[in-house]
Amino acid sequence: xxxxxxxxxxxxxxxxxxxxxxxxxxxxxxxxxxxxxxxxxxxxxxxxxxxxxxxxxxxxxxxxxxxxxxxxxxxxxxxxxxxxxxxxxxxxxxxxxxxxxxxxxxxxxxxxxxxxxxxxxxxxxxxxxxxxxxxxxxxxxxxxxxxxxxxxxxxxxxxxxxxxxxxxxxxxxxxxxxxxxxxxxxxxxxxxxxxxxxxxxxxxxxxxxxxxxxxxxxxxxxxxxxxxxxxxxxxxxxxxxxxxxxxxxxxxxxxxxxxxxxxxxxxxxxxxxxxxxxxxxxxxxxxxxxxxxxxxxxxxxxxxxxxxxxxxxxxxxxx
Amino acid sequence: xxxxxxxxxxxxxxxxxxxxxxxxxxxxxxxxxxxxxxxxxxxxxxxxxxxxxxxxxxxxxxxxxxxxxxxxxxxxxxxxxxxxxxxxxxxxxxxxxxxxxxxxxxxxxxxxxxxxxxxxxxxxxxxxxxxxxxxxxxxxxxxxxxxxxxxxxxxxxxxxxxxxxxxxxxxxxxxxxxxxxxxxxxxxxxxxxxxxxxxxxxxxxxxxxxxxxxxxxxxxxxxxxxxxxxxxxxxxxxxxxxxxxxxxxxxxxxxxxxxxxxxxxxxxxxxxxxxxxxxxxxxxxx
Numbered sequence: 272x273x274x275x276x277x278x279x280x281x282x283x284x285x286x287x288x289x290x291x292x293x294x295x296x297x298x299x300x301x302x303x304x305x306x307x308x309x310x311x312x313x314x315x316x317x318x319x320x321x322x323x324x325x326x327x328x329x330x331x332x333x334x335x336x337x338x339x340x341x342x343x344x345x346x347x348x349x350x351x352x353x354x355x356x357x358x359x360x361x362x363x364x365x366x367x368x369x370x371x372x373x374x375x376x377x378x379x380x381x382x383x384x385x386x387x388x389x390x391x392x393x394x395x396x397x398x399x400x401x402x403x404x405x406x407x408x409x410x411x412x413x414x415x416x417x418x419x420x421x422x423x424x425x426x427x428x429x430x431x432x433x434x435x436x437x438x439x440x441x442x443x444x445x446x447x448x449x450x451x452x453x454x455x456x457x458x459x460x461x462x463x464x465x466x467x468x469x470x471x472x473x474x475x476x477x478x479x480x481x482x483x484x485x486x487x488x489x490x491x492x493x494x495x496x497x498x499x500x501x502x503x504x505x506x507x508x509x510x511x512x513x514x515x516x517x518x519x520x521x522x523x524x525x526x527x528x529x530x531x532x533x534x535x536x537x538x539x540x541x542x543x544x545x546x547x548x549x550x551x552x553x554x555x556x557x558x559x560x561x562x563x564x565x566x567x568x569x570x571x572x573x574x575x576x577x578x579x580x581x582x583x584x585x586x587x588x589x590x
Numbered sequence: 591x592x593x594x595x596x597x598x599x600x601x602x603x604x605x606x607x608x609x610x611x612x613x614x615x616x617x618x619x620x621x622x623x624x625x626x627x628x629x630x631x632x633x634x635x636x637x638x639x640x641x642x643x644x645x646x647x648x649x650x651x652x653x654x655x656x657x658x659x660x661x662x663x664x665x666x667x668x669x670x671x672x673x674x675x676x677x678x679x680x681x682x683x684x685x686x687x688x689x690x691x692x693x694x695x696x697x698x699x700x701x702x703x704x705x706x707x708x709x710x711x712x713x714x715x716x717x718x719x720x721x722x723x724x725x726x727x728x729x730x731x732x733x734x735x736x737x738x739x740x741x742x743x744x745x746x747x748x749x750x751x752x753x754x755x756x757x758x759x760x761x762x763x764x765x766x767x768x769x770x771x772x773x774x775x776x777x778x779x780x781x782x783x784x785x786x787x788x789x790x791x792x793x794x795x796x797x798x799x800x801x802x803x804x805x806x807x808x809x810x811x812x813x814x815x816x817x818x819x820x821x822x823x824x825x826x827x828x829x830x831x832x833x834x835x836x837x838x839x840x841x842x843x844x845x846x847x848x849x850x851x852x853x854x855x856x857x858x859x860x861x862x863x864x865x866x867x868x869x870x871x872x873x874x875x876x
Contacts, residue, residue: 308782309701312693316757317709319690320716323724323750326731330723390606395595397607403863404611407618409870410855412811414827415848418834419621422841430620433637466614470871516872519718526813530831544722551726552818564723571718 334562340555352562361538361546365563369542369570371453372528373521376460377514383461384468385510389498391469392476405466405473413463417530420459421446446532449539456540459527464520468513475509476502504588511582518578522571543567618852625845632841647846669847671822672829675741679816679825680809682745684802687752692798695760696786700772710761716754724750725818732819739820747815752805759804759869763797764790800865803858807866810854826851 337348356362391398391405408416423430424445432442445455479502487497525544528534534541534549541549543563551560595603624632626643651669697703698710728747729738737743767790775785816825830851833844859866 306701306703309697309703313697313703313709315690316694316713316753319746319749319753320713323716323719326724326727327719329727333727387610390603390610393603395600395603395607397604397611401607401611403859404614406859406863406866406870407614407856410807410859410866411618411852412813412827412855414811414813414830415851418830418844419617419848421834422624422845423617423620425841428633428635428637430637433635436636462613462617467871470867474871513871523718523720525722526811526827530813544720547722548814552729557726557730561723561726564720564726568720568723571720575718 330561331565333558334565336558338556338558338561340557348558352558353566356559356562356566361541362563364538365541365543365546366566366570368453368538368540369522369544369567372457372460372524372540372542373518373574376457376464376521377517379457379461380465380468380517381510381514383465384513385472385506387465387469388472388476391473405469407466408463409466409470411463413526414530416459416463417527420455420462421531424455446540447536449535449537452532452536452539456528456531459531460521460524463527464517467517468510471509471513472506475506479505508582508586511578511585515575515578515582518574519571522574523567543570621845621848621852624842625849627842627845629840629842647842648850650843651846651850667833667843667847669826669829669850672824672826673850675820675823676810676825676827678741679744679748679823680806682741683748683752683809684806686745686749687756687805688798688802690749691753691756692760692794693786695757696764696790698757699761699764700769713754713757716750717758719750721750721814722818725815729818739823741823744816744820744823744825747819748809748812751808751812751815755805755808755869756801758872759801760794760798763794763801766797767793797865800862801869803862804866804869807855807858810851 334352335347335349336345337352338345387405391402411419424432426432426442426444426447429445431445435441435443444451446452483501483505484497487501492501523544524542525548528540528542528545529548532540534545544567547560547563547567549560550563551557554560623639623641625647626645627638627641628644628646631638631641651667694713698706698713703709725747732738732743737746771789772785775789776782780788810825811827812825813827813831816823816828817831820828826847830844830847833840833847
């Protein structure tokens with residue numbers, strides 16, 4: 272429990288106490304007395320956010336209606352939007368696409384992020400000079416990233432095909448072909464968000480006490496063994512918390528996919544959020560679109576819950 | 591101390607860092623180059639790295655009067671309006687979020703109120719809210735009450751992204767401040783409001799500037815809210831997508847648009863790298 276120098280972990284822990292309600296703090300009756308100043312200060316934020324919470328429930332309600340744009344009478348249809356959805360091939364294709372996209376992106380990003388963090392933690396000359404570069408993809412608007420890669424992945428005269436041809440590989444269709452579109456999107460996501468993992472893992476590596484490494488070395492642990500048995504368990508909670516954040520966002524990813532393929536070609540990249548947008552705002556079937564978003568939200572919830580369970584398991588084992 | 595490395599391993603590590611940095615920066619360099627090319631140069635194979643740069647594409651983006659007459663044919667773009675929209679919406683969101691969010695962050699960091707952790711959990715949960723599900727009902731509501739395509743409506747709806755972030759960040763920055771000064775002032779009989787205005791806020795200023803940079807960036811990034819809830823007040827990210835006209839691919843003009851949207855974040859990195867790292871990693875990096 273007493274690992275000195277891990278103040279970054281404290282922040283992570285306080286962030287996680289948000290994910291899981293913490294134990295009730297012991298307060299005396301006096302301290303619990305209502306504090307009008309505090310309530311007045313917190314009220315505006317709460318009121319604004321309660322408005323969004325209401326909208327969220329209203330959206331869930333819409334998924335139970337046959338609402339279409341321009342239809343004057345709206346009927347409550349119960350779960351029939353969902354019942355129709357699960358009978359279609361397209362729906363299951365979207366669920367699969369959502370998981371394939373998020374799962375493979377997060378997995379690859381975690382591996383590359385770990386490598387990148389280890390590399391920059393060596394603190395060789397260039398690593399110290401280039402620190403800010405890691406941040407670069409994260410600060411660009413995802414829509415700009417999507418369009419930037421669309422131009423670079425142009426099958427006719429894109430630079431990516433040129434670089435491949437330098438390596439002796441033939442032309443590649445990238446996002447214009449159903450069989451390669453998903454891989455190309457995952458590549459874009461990996462380029463953009465690997466730095467997120469790298470930054471968090473880097474913080475974890477810096478939190479490891481030098482004495483721990485020293486002790487491992489004195490006891491004869493070689494480089495790889497020291498990494499595998501000393502460092503990796505200590506930074507595993509960091510990797511997992513980064514994975515939780517990224518998993519939530521990539522299951523919800525809309526900008527990058529809408530900006531590049533809009534779900535196509537065919538159905539190959541029609542993740543749930545993109546299909547929901549198309550259903551609601553292009554086919555104007557709001558009820559059906561809301562139902563797709565509710566399914567998306569439930570998947571996010573289930574996946575997050577599983578990841579947080581895993582995170583707690585790893586943390587309890589390590590500390 | 592770290593183990594001393596041999597010269598070769600040092601060189602290899604430096605080389606690997608250089609390759610990673612190249613992979614991270616090359617797409618941007620390439621887009622900047624493309625934005626300075628002419629349409630014909632973009633369409634050649636193999637792609638050219640040496641060319642005479644032109645600012646023609648940026649002129650097409652901003653010169654509304656002459657936008658029809660380009661060397662590529664007719665293309666009409668008005669990029670200045672979306673940029674103004676984005677700046678207005680992002681600045682407005684930052685101001686509203688600071689006004690509503692910092693007091694909430696202070697209360698969550700320092701005061702004991704009932705259900706504190708539940709409230710904090712509720713607020714952070716919005717960071718991961720399914721934005722499309724919130725926006726879908728808003729589309730018809732906004733049109734009914736006349737908030738569709740207004741700055742007021744956009745700034746309000748952007749709070750779903752920026753407000754939870756500022757509450758979260760200001761709470762974490764306030765928790766970093768030493769508590770003793772506030773307690774001493776309270777013992778001397780200072781009102782809570784006085785303590786916040788005269789003691790906490792001055793200490794918090796650097797943190798708040800950093801947090802503002804970050805939420806400005808988040809607002810600048812946003813695409814889905816503007817796509818659904820605005821048309822003439824659409825932010826720059828939505829305008830970008832319209833530059834990618836299927837059929838006629840004016841890549842250089844779009845590249846110029848991309849460069850414009852990317853300059854702002856790159857400037858923000860230069861101003862506040864540490865703050866952005868902390869915000870973007872939810873406080874893991876201090």
